[in-house]
Amino acid sequence: MDRARKKVLSIAEALSPQAIRMLRDITSYAELPLAETRTSGTLSDFLQSKGFRVRRGVAGMETAFRAEYVFGRGKPAVAFLCEMDALPSLGHACGHNIVGVASACAAAALAESGRGVFRSGKVIALGTPAEETGYGKARMVEEGIFRGIDAAMMVHPSSRRHVAKGYLALHKLRFTYHGRASHAAAYPEHGINALDGVLLLFNAVSALRQQLPDTVRVHGIITEGGQAPNIIPERAKAYFYVRGEEEGEMRDAVERVKACAAGAATASRCRLTVEEGPYTLSPMRVNPVLAASYRRALSALKLRESGAPTDRNRGSSDIGNVSQVVPTLQPNVPIASGERVQIHTRPFAEATTRPSGIEGMMEGIRALALTGYDLFSDPTLVKEAWRLFRTGG
Known part of the structure; x- marks a missing residue:
């Protein structure tokens, strides 16, 4: 030296x-x-x-x-x-x-x-x-x-x-499912269960992973799932990270996860809002x-x-x-x-x-x-x- x-x-x-x-x-x-x-x-x-x-x-x-x-x-x-x-x-x-x-x-x-x-x-x-x-x-x-x-x-x-x-590239997604509250025992037929939307989303993403390349990762959590067991949840939330070695494959996976979210909203009769960002890594x-x-x-x-x-x-x-x-x-x-x-x-x-x-x-x-x-x-x-x-x- x-x-x-x-x-x-x-x-x-x-x-x-x-x-x-x-x-x-x-x-x-x-x-x-x-x-x-x-x-x-x-x-x-x-x-x-x-x-x-x-x-x-x-x-x-x-x-x-x-x-x-x-x-x-x-x-x-x-x-x-x-x-x-x-x-x-x-x-x-x-x-x-x-x-x-x-x-x-x-x-x-x-x-x-x-x-x-x-x-x-x-x-x-x-x-x-x-x-x-x-x-x-x-x-x-x-x-x-x-x-x-x-x-x-x-x-x-x-x-x-x-x-x-x-x-890895990373994009963040927050999903909020909006349903209708009702007494879960007395009037379940009057409710729209927002938590069902979130659970269907997780099941759809789990199925999606079988078709994703090894260079892509998707993982999420439930951040809100209801207030009490005897109230059908009128709102439920999930937070997901989507990652990929290449930005293009990550963005493709983001669109597929968003499609899972939309399908879950349709199946559960919930209204869905999606929040992204503020920055993609x-x-x-x-x-x-x-x-x-x-x-x-x-x-x-x-x-x-x-x-x-x-x-x-x-x-x-x-x-x-x-x-x-x-x-x-x-x-x-x-x-x-x-x-x-x-x-x-x-x-x-x-x-x-x-x-x-x-x-x-x-x-x-x-x-x-x-x-x-x-x-x-x-x-x-x-x-x-x-x-x-x-x-x-």
Whole structure:
């Protein structure tokens, strides 16, 4: 490893006490989507203290922010994405406490190491709210926040270390069946059972799954099913996610699920209303140039990927929307010392602040900073990343 990259790592290591303190603070906040006030303040104040110019409340979201550190004419522009929100009752069981701190500290390390070295470049840290509701980054893409950015990246905690994990496209559907209430024992013939509509919908979707490709997933819950056993429900609700590896197959499945819903309404004599959105999550496009650069960073850190590299993932995230407009990467960092901990569980939330979780966060800071340094020091990498992005590579 050359002297310049050793300097990047030295600066990253020096940030460790601040990183750990921010991680613990943000973990204690455990703020829900679009309410990440203290988390956003902690990260943006830290970046401001490192010389970044900070703009808060971007894209019409109070907790979103954009922090910039500019060298010369400001190209290339590399963005580190700071997720911030927690889960109801589970806290940071998706590890966004690690995500936000790792991105902010990687940006700070890259900015400091570039002083007097980079003639041109822009280090950006974006505070991206509400990942759990699929909202923040999708809104920021729609509002043009990613225009002029040459590469975007972040790490996400996991049980294993992977570089190029993809995500499924996702569309959300809420169905409300409207019936007519009646006494279930005395006058059942006068009622129209809205819950029957929901149950028929679930049965229809279960039958539909037999004809769906393996790359499509449909799952739902009943969010309202009536008020008392002796009252025929006049209203019942269901909430569905429809996912697919390709956006086209996902949209086809959405139409088929909506047809199931309409058929269930007809069969149960209910009136149906459908609510969609507000955003469709796009599938993840992993940029091979950014992935190769991150793997070089892992090699420099004497780290290896866990098992065979794979781009398969059954989850969804709004970073997929970012990957449709700019070369993007989201590797996984391990936080559980070889144990398998499942995301969105209490053991996962607990792992984020244990020594293994802190080391995973520091790995992310080091590797992201080295990857950013690669992009600034070799302009051909950004050009090749965009060439492959435009050609679908």
